[in-house]
Amino acid sequence: MLVSIYRYNPEVDDAPYMQDVQVDLPEGKDLMVLDVLNLMKDKDPSVSYRRSCREGVCGSDGMNMNGKNGLACITPMSAVLKNDKLVLRPLPGLPVVRDLVVDMGQFYKQYEKIRPYLINDTPAPAIERLQSPEEREKLDGLYECILCACCSTACPSFWWNPDKFVGPSGLLQAYRFLIDSRDNATQERLSELDDPFSVFRCHGIMNCVNVCPKGLNPTKAIGSIRTMLLQRAT
Amino acid sequence: MVTQITSFGRSGLYDWMVQRVSAIVLSLYTVFILGYLVMNPELTYDQWSALFEATWMRIFTLMTLLSIGVHSWIGLWSISTDYLKATGVRFFFQSLCGLAMFVYITWGIQVLWGL
Numbered sequence: 001m002l003v004s005i006y007r008y009n010p011e012v013d014d015a016p017y018m019q020d021v022q023v024d025l026p027e028g029k030d031l032m033v034l035d036v037l038n039l040m041k042d043k044d045p046s047v048s049y050r051r052s053c054r055e056g057v058c059g060s061d062g063m064n065m066n067g068k069n070g071l072a073c074i075t076p077m078s079a080v081l082k083n084d085k086l087v088l089r090p091l092p093g094l095p096v097v098r099d100l101v102v103d104m105g106q107f108y109k110q111y112e113k114i115r116p117y118l119i120n121d122t123p124a125p126a127i128e129r130l131q132s133p134e135e136r137e138k139l140d141g142l143y144e145c146i147l148c149a150c151c152s153t154a155c156p157s158f159w160w161n162p163d164k165f166v167g168p169s170g171l172l173q174a175y176r177f178l179i180d181s182r183d184n185a186t187q188e189r190l191s192e193l194d195d196p197f198s199v200f201r202c203h204g205i206m207n208c209v210n211v212c213p214k215g216l217n218p219t220k221a222i223g224s225i226r227t228m229l230l231q232r233a234t
Numbered sequence: 235m236v237t238q239i240t241s242f243g244r245s246g247l248y249d250w251m252v253q254r255v256s257a258i259v260l261s262l263y264t265v266f267i268l269g270y271l272v273m274n275p276e277l278t279y280d281q282w283s284a285l286f287e288a289t290w291m292r293i294f295t296l297m298t299l300l301s302i303g304v305h306s307w308i309g310l311w312s313i314s315t316d317y318l319k320a321t322g323v324r325f326f327f328q329s330l331c332g333l334a335m336f337v338y339i340t341w342g343i344q345v346l347w348g349l
Contacts (some may be wrong), residue, residue: 160316164236193246197236200246201312229247 001025001081003036005047006089008096016096018087025077033065033072033080037088037100048099056213059148063100064089069150069211091153093162106162107149107169114166114174114192119185135181142176142221144214145169151208151218157201164197168208168218171199175221178228190229199225240328242308253308256301263298292346299342303335 003023008016023039025031034051041047049072050060056074063072066080066087080086094102120129152158152167166174174193177183193199199222208218242249274281285291310331318324 157316192235195236196238196241196244196246196249196312197315198246200250226247226250230251233247 002085003040004085004087005040005099006096007047007099009046009048009098030076030078033063033070033075033077033086033088034061036077036086037072048101050101057146059146062091062148062150062153062213064092069154071148071150071213074213091149093153093159094149102149102153104149107147107152107167110152110162110166110170111147111173114170114177115185115189116173116177118177118180118183119188120182122184129182131181138179138181139176141216142172142179145172145176145216146214148213150211150213151216154207154211155202156205156207157203161197161201165201166193166198168202168222171202171225172216172218172221175225178225186228187232190225190232193225194229194233199229240325241311242304249308252304256305259297259301260305263294263301266294286346295346296343299339299346303339307331307335 001023003021004018005021006016007013007019021040021044023036025036025039032054034054037047037049037051041049049063051073052058052060054061054073056071059071061072062069065072065075066082066085068080069091070080077086088100090096090100090102094104094106097103118129147169149169151172152169155165155168157165158167174189178186178189183189202219202222204219204222206219209216209220212218238244243252270285271277286295311328314324314327314331318327
């Protein structure tokens with residue numbers, strides 16, 4: 001099978017290029033894309049990519065496979081293959097460090113901006129801050145995000161303004177803390193988001209929902225943030 | 235918080251809300267005008283001019299004109315901040331859009347009261 005892979009080593013190459021590699025796949029097995037990459041790396045150790053848990057939990061191996069972002073470790077070949085060809089590229093929109101490895105700095109900066117931790121200035125109880133099952137339920141569909149960056153790098157608004165638009169991943173996390181009953185910085189958090197870029201650069205095209213390997217819905221979370229802002233200001 | 239001084243209302247929420255309200259006005263006007271033309275296939279100049287002489291129609295039309303202005307300002311401002319990365323070029327484009335909208339609104343008012 002033919003795999004076309006994005007290659008770029010800034011120490012050697014003047015410009016990135018696509019390398020066609022013939023990979024022999026074992027018969028009768030539906031390998032994951034990561035397995036194919038491992039086969040390629042066995043032949044050519046200079047092929048670079050990130051990977052760790054190989055089961056869709058760590059979020060290291062986010063990449064663009066035949067035009068769609070996803071985690072290589074949980075994407076079966078049968079799901080991405082087009083005309084018996086696989087095209088592998090790094091996540092779009094972020095600077096490439098080498099081959100499929102991207103610099104996630106800008107992505108993390110946006111994550112840091114939304115202050116992804118509980119803020120509560122009331123005295124801490126002896127053991128822990130309790131939540132009712134209903135309050136806890138509100139975090140479902142939000143806390144599962146593994147920060148793989150598949151969504152934000154599939155979003156044109158993030159491509160054009162990665163320094164100003166928080167991006168789907170960061171906003172999903174922002175809502176996760178806005179809706180948490182144990183957090184009492186809701187007003188402060190909302191004030192930080194009420195500008196024309198941070199939230200409102202989202203035009204609801206739902207690329208993020210389309211690619212999220214965990215099946216989450218950042219567009220819905222962004223809609224909820226808008227509703228919270230609207231309720232506060234009208 | 236990202237600071238912006240060239241957006242319509244300086245606030246993301248305000249721009250977003252105005253964009254939606256103006257969209258409703260624009261669609262109502264479009265439906266009304268299309269409906270009026272379909273209901274009056276043999277439309278005469280007198281009829282048309284009588285329609286625009288009515289105060290409610292002038293209010294409705296002026297509201298639509300202003301809606302076109304703000305709706306396109308917010309939309310084009312978004313496009314300019316997405317695609318035009320050089321500050322000078324972006325500011326020039328935004329000024330040009332502002333001028334065009336002002337001209338259209340003023341011209342529209344002239345037409346509306348001149349018919």
